[in-house]
Amino acid sequence: xxxxxxxxxxxxxxxxxxxxxxxxxxxxxxxxxxxxxxxxxxxxxxxxxxxxxxxxxxxxxxxxxxxxxxxxxxxxxxxxxxxxxxxxxxxxxxxxxxxxxxxxxxxxxxxxxxxxxxxxxxxxxxxxxxxxxxxxxxxxxxxxxxxxxxxxxxxxxxxxxxxxxxxxxxxxxxxxxxxxxxxxxxxxxxxxxxxxxxxxxxxxxxxxxxxxxxxxxxxxxxxxxxxxxxxxxxxxxxxxxxxxxxxxxxxxxxxxxxxxxxxxxxxxxxxxxxxxxxxxxxxxxxxxxxxxxxxxxxxxxxxxxxxxxxxxxxxxxxxxxxxxxxxxxxxxxxxxxxxxxxxxxxxxxxxxxxxxxxxxxxxxxxxxxxxxxxxxxxxxxxxxxxxxxxxxxxxxxxxxxxxxxxxxxxxxxxxxxxxxxxxxxxxxxxxxxxxxxxxx
Amino acid sequence: xxxxxxxxxxxxxxxxxxxxxxxxxxxxxxxxxxxxxxxxxxxxxxxxxxxxxxxxxxxxxxxxxxxxxxxxxxxxxxxxxxxxxxxxxxxxxxxxxxxxxxxxxxxxxxxxxxxxxxxxxxxxxxxxxxxxxxxxxxxxxxxxxxxxxxxxxxxxxxxxxxxxxxxxxxxxxxxxxxxxxxxxxxxxxxxxxxxxxxxxxxxxxxxxxxxxxxxxxxxxxxxxxxxxxxxxxxxxxxxxxxxxxxxxxxxxxxxxxxxxxxxxxxxxxxxxxxxxxxxxxxxxxxxxxxxxxxxxxxxxxxxxxxxxxxxxxxxxxxxxxxxxxxxxxxxxxxxxxxxxxxxxxxxxxxxxxxxxxxxxxxxxxxxxxxxx
Numbered sequence: 001x002x003x004x005x006x007x008x009x010x011x012x013x014x015x016x017x018x019x020x021x022x023x024x025x026x027x028x029x030x031x032x033x034x035x036x037x038x039x040x041x042x043x044x045x046x047x048x049x050x051x052x053x054x055x056x057x058x059x060x061x062x063x064x065x066x067x068x069x070x071x072x073x074x075x076x077x078x079x080x081x082x083x084x085x086x087x088x089x090x091x092x093x094x095x096x097x098x099x100x101x102x103x104x105x106x107x108x109x110x111x112x113x114x115x116x117x118x119x120x121x122x123x124x125x126x127x128x129x130x131x132x133x134x135x136x137x138x139x140x141x142x143x144x145x146x147x148x149x150x151x152x153x154x155x156x157x158x159x160x161x162x163x164x165x166x167x168x169x170x171x172x173x174x175x176x177x178x179x180x181x182x183x184x185x186x187x188x189x190x191x192x193x194x195x196x197x198x199x200x201x202x203x204x205x206x207x208x209x210x211x212x213x214x215x216x217x218x219x220x221x222x223x224x225x226x227x228x229x230x231x232x233x234x235x236x237x238x239x240x241x242x243x244x245x246x247x248x249x250x251x252x253x254x255x256x257x258x259x260x261x262x263x264x265x266x267x268x269x270x271x272x273x274x275x276x277x278x279x280x281x282x283x284x285x286x287x288x289x290x291x292x293x294x295x296x297x298x299x300x301x302x303x304x305x306x307x308x309x310x311x312x313x314x315x316x317x318x319x320x321x322x323x324x325x326x327x328x329x330x331x332x333x334x335x336x337x338x339x340x341x342x343x344x345x346x347x348x349x350x351x352x353x354x355x356x357x358x359x360x361x362x363x364x365x366x367x368x369x370x371x372x373x374x375x376x377x378x379x380x381x382x383x384x385x386x387x388x389x390x391x392x393x394x395x396x397x398x399x400x401x402x403x404x405x406x407x408x409x410x411x412x413x414x415x416x417x418x419x420x421x422x423x424x425x426x427x428x429x430x431x432x433x434x435x436x437x438x439x440x
Numbered sequence: 441x442x443x444x445x446x447x448x449x450x451x452x453x454x455x456x457x458x459x460x461x462x463x464x465x466x467x468x469x470x471x472x473x474x475x476x477x478x479x480x481x482x483x484x485x486x487x488x489x490x491x492x493x494x495x496x497x498x499x500x501x502x503x504x505x506x507x508x509x510x511x512x513x514x515x516x517x518x519x520x521x522x523x524x525x526x527x528x529x530x531x532x533x534x535x536x537x538x539x540x541x542x543x544x545x546x547x548x549x550x551x552x553x554x555x556x557x558x559x560x561x562x563x564x565x566x567x568x569x570x571x572x573x574x575x576x577x578x579x580x581x582x583x584x585x586x587x588x589x590x591x592x593x594x595x596x597x598x599x600x601x602x603x604x605x606x607x608x609x610x611x612x613x614x615x616x617x618x619x620x621x622x623x624x625x626x627x628x629x630x631x632x633x634x635x636x637x638x639x640x641x642x643x644x645x646x647x648x649x650x651x652x653x654x655x656x657x658x659x660x661x662x663x664x665x666x667x668x669x670x671x672x673x674x675x676x677x678x679x680x681x682x683x684x685x686x687x688x689x690x691x692x693x694x695x696x697x698x699x700x701x702x703x704x705x706x707x708x709x710x711x712x713x714x715x716x717x718x719x720x721x722x723x724x725x726x727x728x729x730x731x732x733x734x735x736x737x738x739x740x741x742x743x744x745x746x747x748x749x750x751x752x753x754x755x756x757x758x759x760x761x762x763x764x765x766x767x768x769x770x771x772x773x774x775x776x777x778x779x780x781x782x783x784x785x786x787x788x789x790x791x792x793x794x795x796x797x798x799x800x801x802x803x804x805x806x807x808x809x810x811x812x
Contacts, residue, residue, distance in 0.1 A: 176495060207492040207540070308484030311470035313461045315446030322445050332481065413445070414461050420474070424481040430446040 002113035002151055002231055004180050004204055007033075008091075011105040011185035011198070017046075018094045019104060027054050027086040032111040032124040032229070035079040037093065038157040040198045041102035044068055045075040046095040053091035056081035057120045066132035066223025067159065074198070076157040076223040078128070082121035103198040105185050114151075115230035126150060126228040133222060139213035140226035151229045152208030157200045158222040160184065171201035172215040179203045179214075206231075308420040312428060314357065314412045321435045324377070324406035327352045327415055330399050330427035333386035349383035350420040352402045354430070356410030377404045379418075386422070397426065409435060451482050454799035457744020458779045472804040476797055485803065493532060494540040498522055503710075505559035506534070507566050511580035515559070515566060519552050527551050529568075529578070529585055546578060547585040558600045558709045560608070562641070569601040572614045590642030593617055596626045600709045602662035604669045606639035607685055611659035611671060613649075622658040623651050625671065627685040652679050652691055661709040663721055666736055670721055672712060674705045678734060695739045711760035717768035724760030729777035731762075731793060744800065745793055747777045770795050778802060 010021045027033055033056060039045035044065070051058035061078040093106070117123025131140035138156045145152070156171065173179040182201035203214055212226035333348050354377040380402040406413075415428055453467030454476070461470065474482040498521025505515050513531045520526040529546040551573045559568045566578040567588065575588040575595040588595035599612030608628040613621040630643035652659060652671055661672035669681040677696030683689040704726045712723035715733075725732040730746015732739055759775035776793040792803035 207496075209540075308473035308482070309471035310474055310482060311461060312448045313456065313464040313466065313468060317445070324445075325442055332479075415446075415448070416471075418471075420484045422484070424477055424479070424483045425474075426479070426481040427447065427449040429444050429448075431442060432445045433442055434445065 002111055002206060002229065005110045005112075006107065006181045007110050008108040009106070009181070009183055011103065011183075013103045015104065017096070018092045021053075021091045021093075021106070024088050024090055025054060025108065026088040027056065027081075027083070028110055028112060029084050029086060030082065030112075030116045032114050032121045033058075033081040033086075034109045034111065034153075034155075035081070035091070035106060036109075036155045036157070036200065036202070036225070037077045037079070037104070037106045038074065038198050038200050039077075039095070039102060039104050040067075040072050040074040040159045042072060045073055045102060046104075047075065048077050048079075048093055048095045050094040051079050051091060052094075054089045055085065055087035056083050059120050059122070061125065061128050061227075062130050062225045064130040064132065064223045064225060066130075066157065067221040070221070072159040072161075074157060074159045074221070074223060076130075076155065076200075076225060078155060078225050080121040080125060082116065082119075082124065103185060105183065105198045105200060107181065107183070107200060107202065109180060109202060111153075111229065113231070117230070124230050126230050128225060128227050131224045131226070134219060135222070136216050136219045137213055138216065138222040138224045139211065140224040142208075142210040142212065142226050142228050144210060145208055145228055146230075150208050150231045151204055151206045152210070152212050153202070153204040153227040153229055154212035154214065155200070155202050155225040155227075156214060156216075156222055157198075157224075158216065158220040160197045160199050160216075160218065160220050170199060170217050173201075173203040174205075174211070174213045174215075176209065177203040177205045177212075177214065204229075307418070310417040310420060310425060312415045314414045315430060316412050317410075317434065319411075321358075321409035321411055322356075322413060322432045323409055323435065324354050324356065324404060324413060324430065324432040326401050326403045326405070326431045327354060327380075328399060328401045328429040328431055329382070329417070329425065330397060331423040331425050332397050333423055347383060348386050348422040349381060350417045350423065350425075351379050351381040352404060352415060352417050353377050353379045354404050354406055354413055354415055356406050356408060356413045358411030375406060375408050375410065377406050380404050381419075401431075406432075449480075451476055451480065452799060455744070455801050457742075457800065459744065460779075472791070472802045475794070475801050476799045492540040493543050495543045497528065497530070497543075499528075502527070502553040503556040503559075505566065505568070507559075507561055507578075507580060510561040510564050510566055513580065515546065515568075515578065517553060517557055517568075517570075520548075525550055525552055527553065531583065544583065546583050549585070555599065556708060556710065558598075560601050560603050562603050562608070567601055567608060567641075569595075569597050569599075569610050571597055571599050571612065573597050574615060575601065575610060588642065588644075590640070590644060592630075592643055592645045595628070595642075595644045598626070599658070599660045600662045602664055602669065604662075604664050604681075605684065608641045609662055609669065609685065611662050618649075621649075621651070621655070623653055623655050623673075624649050625652065625659060625662070625685075629686065648686055650685065650689060650691075653677065653693065658705070660707055661712050663712060663714050665714055665718055665721055668736065670734065670736075672707055672723070674707050676704065676707050676726065678739065680736060694737070695734070706760070708760070711762060713762055713764045713771065715768050716764055716770075719768075722762065722764065722769075722771050722773075724762055724773055724776075726760060729759060729775070731771075731773055731776065745776050745778055747779060765796075769798070 007025050008021060008023055012019050035051060037048050058079040058081045061080050064076045066076055067074040114124040126146045127143055129140050129142055142152060170184060171182040180202040184197040184199035201214060208228060356375045382400040382402060413430060415430055450467045451469055453465050456464035456468040456470050473484050475485050477483045497518055499519040502517045502519060507513055507515060513533050515529060515531045518528050518530060520528060526548060528548045530543050531546050532541045532543050535541055551570060553570055555571050557568050557570045559566055564580050566580060568578060569575040574597050576585045577588045578585045594617055596610050596613050596618045597615035598610040601608060601610045609625050611625040613624045613626060618626060626649040628641045628644055630640045657677060658674040659671055660674045663670045671679040671681060677693055679691055679693050681689060681691045706726045712721050715722055720733050720735040722731060722733050725741060728746035730742060732741045762771055762773040764771045773793045776791050778791050794801045794803055
């Protein structure tokens with residue numbers, strides 16, 4: 001489950017480049033770092049050209065000059081970073097020009113539980129769009145989400161002449177969205193207190209939607225950046241939050257559904273309520289040889305997916321002994337679903353091992369590690385890529401020979417396949433040599 | 441000379457359960473997350489995936505009911521996360537092909553459940569009973585929920601509700617009108633005006649009740665199979681009732697005669713389901729954490745699955761929810777115990793037992809288990 005944490009907010013005015021933040025931050029390894037920077041001025045605001053610090057490489061995602069007319073003008077920029085080994089430190093922010101009569105505000109948010117692919121967080125951000133306008137409802141619209149489960153994230157900035165007495169109430173997140181934070185800074189230098197605020201807010205929705213919006217207390221010119229985050233937690237392998245008091249309620253259809261109830265609790269940070277569906281995957285019908293592939297969803301590697309494991313019963317060699325040369329597996333690759341927008345190729349595969357029993361060369365010893373006459377081979381893994389089912393003839397049966405050797409003579413043997421993903425196992429053969437039993 | 445030493449191409453025997461690789465038959469297999477395909481191969485399946493709803497209200501959810509045959513929607517009750525004495529009944533149409541599914545509110549009412557409600561469909565009406573509160577009728581066309589009441593007064597509220605013949609029966613009673621009676625079953629019907637017409641389900645007369653067993657036998661499940669009613673108590677006694685309530689009813693206990701000290705009191709209505717053949721009841725046996733079936737006369741366990749629960753008190757009440765699907769003897773049962781012979785990577789606490797096409801399989805459901 002992705003989480004978002006505000007690491008830092010920083011505001012400054014009338015400063016030269018670079019601005020160096022004043023709080024030492026220790027970013028989390030493999031977490032997406034999002035740094036949004038607002039600048040406003042009475043002229044076209046400065047542009048941040050570089051950000052360094054904490055051992056991170058900051059890459060600009062968007063640069064939006066959302067207001068370039070009027071008394072106060074605004075720019076909103078977003079930078080991303082991700083590192084497997086960040087260091088503690090401060091940020092140095094380089095910008096063009098001098099901030100004279102200019103305000104600068106930055107918010108740094110760290111997001112865990114998103115994809116660690118790509119470089120510097122590029123794999124964690126599926127898409128970004130920008131928008132600007134003048135109203136009470138800043139909004140940006142994403143393209144259809146690559147995966148319906150991906151979070152959507154919104155960054156808003158505006159200049160306001162005046163601010164609510166309670167600064168926390170300036171922004172209201174859209175329905176279904178969780179507000180991560182909001183702020184408003186104004187310049188105060190001695191006896192002069194400005195009326196203009198540089199303000200901003202962030203929100204997100206863990207099960208995203210294409211519309212990213214919110215409401216500000218008054219009409220202002222605003223800028224918005226909307227992101228779709230890749231919710232695949234590859235590092236955590238789908239690790240999910242644990243709730244204290246959930247009870248499953250099973251309902252039925254022609255395929256089984258598990259309608260799970262979550263304890264949504266009373267806090268907006270509790271994991272969200274979800275309706276769960278459990279297989280069989282509809283592609284199971286397609287492997288029946290139905291050339292009309294289901295238009296409903298099927299699974300892909302980015303879904304909450306658990307590979308299968310298959311253990312086969314022993315083959316007894318009836319008094320003889322065998323040595324093993326390998327395992328031959330026949331399998332069909334599974335079709336993909338157009339509606340899930342799966343990439344044109346996807347990885348398939350499985351891992352195999354052989355266990356041999358009655359290995360005469362092994363002896364039993366009464367020690368802490370008892371040797372029982374069982375020999376387990378090393379594992380051999382088969383991986384390949386398969387394309388859209390529509391691109392391949394049906395059934396696209398394939399065969400793979402896994403060279404699992406067992407030179408010890410065994411009296412019984414069995415095969416185990418693990419990490420079976422995205423293939424239908426049709427036939428498994430154990431290949432080897434039969435030897436007559438040895439005489440004394 | 442290199443040769444094929446062994447070949448496995450028929451997987452129709454299903455999961456080997458407690459047999460293991462040495463005693464399993466040639467068509468059986470171990471492991472998890474594999475289902476038999478229609479071509480006879482084995483396909484991996486995900487444990488579960490979530491389907492988003494367009495809203496996520498706050499509050500604990502107290503039960504869901506798929507009104508299959510009524511309107512095809514899923515109804516659930518959620519205690520309000522913001523108001524201390526309010527609950528909401530929501531509904532949505534489950535559709536994995538079109539997400540998010542849309543939630544709509546059926547009703548908001550003043551009550552916080554203390555246990556799961558029980559539901560039953562009669563035509564296009566869904567009846568739901570809330571122990572300690574009231575029973576209600578949901579008009580699925582109008583999406584409204586009203587108190588089930590009539591000229592004699594409100595219907596009782598209890599742990600379980602079922603339709604037996606033309607009459608509604610509610611068991612394990614607790615409400616303001618009838619009081620608290622763990623082992624009581626109250627039935628509907630205006631039997632004083634015309635005993636031959638019991639189908640008035642708004643009529644709940646004061647004397648239309650009977651008790652089963654000792655008064656500490658808490659009735660938690662009522663099910664109709666064949667032409668009789670099965671009542672199951674919290675400690676898994678099984679009673680069979682035949683005849684017509686109010687006139688010719690007879691009841692006998694067929695299982696659960698000897699209660700060991702510290703016996704399990706963990707059974708809930710959702711832990712048993714009527715088989716589509718309507719001739720038997722599949723249920724989760726808490727004493728072994730495995731499946732068993734009742735055909736009206738005998739209780740039969742499935743020996744391949746389930747082991748004694750380490751916690752004999754059955755505190756872990758989340759185990760045992762089940763549903764039938766597809767044809768007869770096809771069901772899904774949550775959180776069965778499995779022996780170590782079940783296969784590599786088996787976690788004995790998070791197993792979904794599936795019987796599909798006559799074949800047993802185990803699904804490792806970490807995703808759902810993580811929410812327990």
